[in-house]
Amino acid sequence: MLIAALVGLLVVLPLAGLVRVAAGGGLAGIARALAAPQSVRATVHTIALAAVVTALAVPGGAALALGVERQEPRRRRVLRPVVASGLIVPEFVLGFGWTQAYGPAGLTDRLAGIPLPGLYGPAGIVLVLATHAVPLAYLVVTAGLAVRADVDLHRAARASGAGRWAALRTITLPLLRVPLLAASALVFASVVNSFAVPQLLGTPAGFATMSTLVYQDLNLSADPAAFTDLTVVALAMVLLVLVAVAPAEVWLGAVRTRPPNLDPPVPAGSGRLVTAAVWAFATLTVGLPVLAVLLAALTRAPGLAPVPANWTLANFADAFAGETGAALARSLWLAAAAALLVPALGGLLAGLRGRLAGRPLVLAVTLSYAVPGSALAVGVAIGYGRWLAGTALIILVAYLAKFWILGYLPVRAALDRLSAEPVRAARVSGAGPATTLATVVLPPLRTALASAAALAFLFAFHELTMSSILYGPGSQTLAVVVLNQRELGNIGTTSALAVVLTVPVCLAAAVLLPRRGRT
């Protein structure tokens, strides 16, 4: 009951509000809003970006997964976090880093006179989003490899006379069909969802996507009709994501998995090549951009060479001169609140597993994660604006709705591993229900709850899309301040704040990753 009410408040209320306002103008209103030239353009741009990025990132992620996961364990342990490093850096920092590394007056321009052509515009957005999505596809395919493509299946094909490529074509890829589809859906949805990179790289070039259009209409127009129009665009984003994600949900739900074989993998002969490729990829797409941000943060003025003679901490002092300290504190407590509440919400929902009522609730929570942040934020603004507009609480509501699933998934996975037998054994050994919960059920869940908390903290701390829509005077989050500094053209302070935005995330990841390796 409690959980159903929470789902109603956090998920159904905002989405229903969105639908109500969008449908307010009737069918004619919807048609008019969708037919407006800027809506059509933004929709076409969004779909094209999502399709191209998916077509690039999924094969790339799959190739990396096949290359890395079939290495010997020691090499794999080193390479995995290197591949995933792109996910650890906030999307905004990554996009900003690319402009500082490869843009006009960026590192490569200054050192070699070669700026990356087309970085501001669709090509640049595709490039940055694709490199950001490769680790995502990699993680999904890796999980699929572990449970579906047992190494013995590959060996059996090789012993049956199949060469490396024939085995890949006839056995491994068909076995990975479902993870590949899931990765495609996930990447597609994440591109539709993406706001920071299109805003950074597309808006200066006049290239709008649905998420930047919603942001701009909301910030620049006070016209109520324009608000209705943007809710229609937001709703269209929801539908676009549903079209991509729903079939994947069905496929994923229908497939049985089996426990992975923990055999030593096939030592591939191409170990050095794979290692070199992974390091090159991570250095070019993450390492150099982050380094460029760090250098820009330390350099006195944007035009100067980033050498020690020009280094200063003044950018950090400037950055924290105004609202920033308060925004940082706000972001930290919002992230801490999310880290506390998301595992609790996730645990409550996971506790329903097996009950009939649980399924629609899980579906609703999955949906609210898949819904693009822009759309969810508009829904939250409609649903809660009356009471909470301009406060940080409304941002917390949006975070909880969006990240609830991050608490649910790890806890449920841990519960699935927990068989009924240890519980029975505890009861037979004389433990009451409460003692059993405390001594047998919760200890194995501790890791899952901790990783749920860490994930919620990370995601909340660098959340930008929803915060940038929901903030009011005096309730900016750190990410919003960074975005605003960038829009004002303050490269030095933006860089300094980007560093501040990235550091807690990297620290948390450094704590989290070794733990992941053990489980």
Place this chain on the structure above:
Amino acid sequence: MSDALDCRGVCLRYRAGVPVLTDVDLAVAPGEVVALLGPSGSGKTTLLHAVAGFVAPAGGEIRLGGRTVSTARRCTPPERRRVGMVFQSYALWPHLTVLDTVAYPLRRRGVGGAAARTRAHELLAGVGLADLAGRRPAELSGGQQQRVGLARALAAQPDLFLFDEPTAHLDAHLRGVVLAEVAAQRAAAGAAALYATHDAGEALAVADRVAILYGGRLVQVGTPADVYARPAGPAVARLTGPVSVLAAPARAAGPGLVSVRIGTVSVTVPGEPGGRILVRPDWAGLGGDLPGRVAAVRFAGPHTDYELSTPAGDLLIRESGPPRLPAGGTTTWTLRRLWPAGDGTA
């Protein structure tokens, strides 16, 4: 004719680690079945993987039918070795039907689709699965899955079969059925085989010779009767069947005869001299001159095991028929033969 398999000085280590295989010399003649017997972790699977070409040895060389396939420098890929492998985990491809699975090795060798399916049907009929050709692995029982794995290995018409504990995941009854099927099909195909197992009964039953792998080294190679009667040490003796170790020195007492003293009584039996002695349960019997106390009696249907406490240590005696003595009383027993336990760990 060259040996089907010839391993010379094969060494293998996973990086950063203890050696997995050390100086393995093993030859399998054409048509011969060699059982690779060892406890888990002794390197059986690794040796099979080296022969199949899944791992490269760090030293030594491997020849198949006279052709060098693995050296420290060069390694022929698995698909060009013409071996047939049957896996412990069955390793059936979940997305292929039984028929497509068995046709797979034929297709990879360029046989046309229709011809490959016809041949696969014949092979499936041979292992009694003709009517399951359209099923997928998830719809089969464990025994059926392993027979599909066997048919797939047969389809490759290999010169050497590699069996990696094919019955380990089956229950006792099915194990016998699948073992018989494996033996019969292997014999019909006439190819040589290397059969890894940790089960003494299985190894002694299927093999022409038994190779015992212990800690990554081959410690003894011989016929089943030989390794059972003359094990190289206590560990080999335990691997090859039930055995008791008695703390009684055996002294030479003529050609092929030793005298051994247990408690106050000395007996002279066939054997070799040594510090401690090994006694198989069928090398001793109830009744006679030697003293003992019956510690436990276990009835197993066709035979009964008697656990005796003797002055030289605990002794297992196996006799046919139902129990003849209650546990707890004293008894006498006879020693018919023995084998010295040796000094090595193996």
